[in-house]
Amino acid sequence: MAGVPYVLLVEDDSAMAEMYRHGLERYGFRVAVLPDAGGLNLSVEKDRPDILVLDWELPIVMGDEALERLRKADGGRDLPVFMLSNFSGTGNGAIDRAFRAGALAWLEKVHTTPALLATKLAEALGTARPDLAEEGIP
């Protein structure tokens, strides 16, 4: 990984996506947002993100299923992935499927501020969380 770490965020709620995008950028990440997991494998193959943050409840394909599919895609096998959802994931086995498919953690959005997410991502990437980006950087 060279330079600014690149995060791909899959999140269908536009307000939620905007908050995390803004926060992560302020904490020094480069962020791309997908509103669903339909084109996830293609995006990963093409853009080669350093890390993926995947919402669970998504239109078209649910997050855990999208992760299982991703593991078979080019560049998707070893990509570090965080699941991010306000569902606990325990009632329907989604959390187990996500961990079996190699998710690093299942984070509950309500307890995950953008700053905390940035810290987790930095830890997973083996870097320290950058301090707030300088003014002028979005």
Next chain:
Amino acid sequence: MQTDAGQPLAILEINSDLTRERTISEELLQSEQRFSLLVSAVVDYAIFMLDPVGTVISWNEGAQRIKGYAADEIIGRHFSKFYPPEDVAKHKPEHALEVARRDGRYEEEGWRVRKDGNRFWASVIITVLRDSSGQLRGYGKVTRDITHRRNEDERIRTHAQLMAELEHTKTQFLDLAAHELRGPLTLIRGYNSMLEDGAIPPERIPQVARLLEGRLAQIDLLVEQMLEMARLEHDRVELHLESFDLRQLTLEEIRKFQPVANGHHLSLTADSVPAMVMADRSRIGTIVGNLIDNAIKYSPGGGEIRCSVGTTNGQAFITVSDPGLGIAPDHMPLLFKRFSRLPTEENKSISGTGLALYLCQEIAHRHGGEIVVASKPSESSEFTLRLPGGEATA
């Protein structure tokens, strides 16, 4: 006794005291008579005997009462007459006797048929009767009509099932409601932490404040819905009636939603004359707000949300139509049911608790009005609230 010459010498008389035997035999007879009297007088149980092949050979009062036959109508007939035809076809009567012969006793609960053809739910015990040499002499049969108990059991079972379903629905609702609250809470907490550590540039603060206000309103709405639900359940809804123009109210609701309607255009078409109603303004506002909110939520592709207000046939109406996902015909009857979320592939990621439309319809009904819906699946939905009134008196 005789002499050697054969002359009688003495008479030997042997007397035996049979008093005891005679007494026993009389007592036995009396006991049998008493027992027979007892059996014949029992009315709650059909107690009768069958011969070794299953022919009825005795009958009591209870049997007549339960099965409907007088003794002379049934003695000499085979006991399979008491079974429903389908059980006779399956040889159940023969099977019962076979089990009784093998195990000494047969016991079951099942349908039996009265003389008039009606069925009753019977508790049946058949006991094999053998003499002291082990020879089969017949069977004793005791039958009780427990239809009432069975109905009661059924009623309790149905009630328990209903309660379990309700419990399940309420748990489901709590899950949904918790999730609905977590969405706005996530944004409020997230932005608050960014405001605290300076991650939001000052020029963006007013925009963030508006967004947070919108999310607080979402929480408020859900809490209000839960309270309204509780009021409806306890029939404690008090309407605060006042006269107002439905056009003005709709305009206010549109203004409220415009900031959160990303990608949607909200429009209002109205008659030039007021659409006056006598209603609870705040509650009607909630209904109109919910209809607009649903229209936005269920048209994820954006487009125009059209509100039209007017009067017709002594009624005022507000129609909200959207170019959204539409409603499948088989979902229509569930639309206004309590806690009924209607998940489809397209809307599964759209939030909701299944409370709003139920509440809206209940409140409309309490005003003497109603909400009706028309929809083309995958194309559009149109919800109309109709309220009594509508005369342009203002």
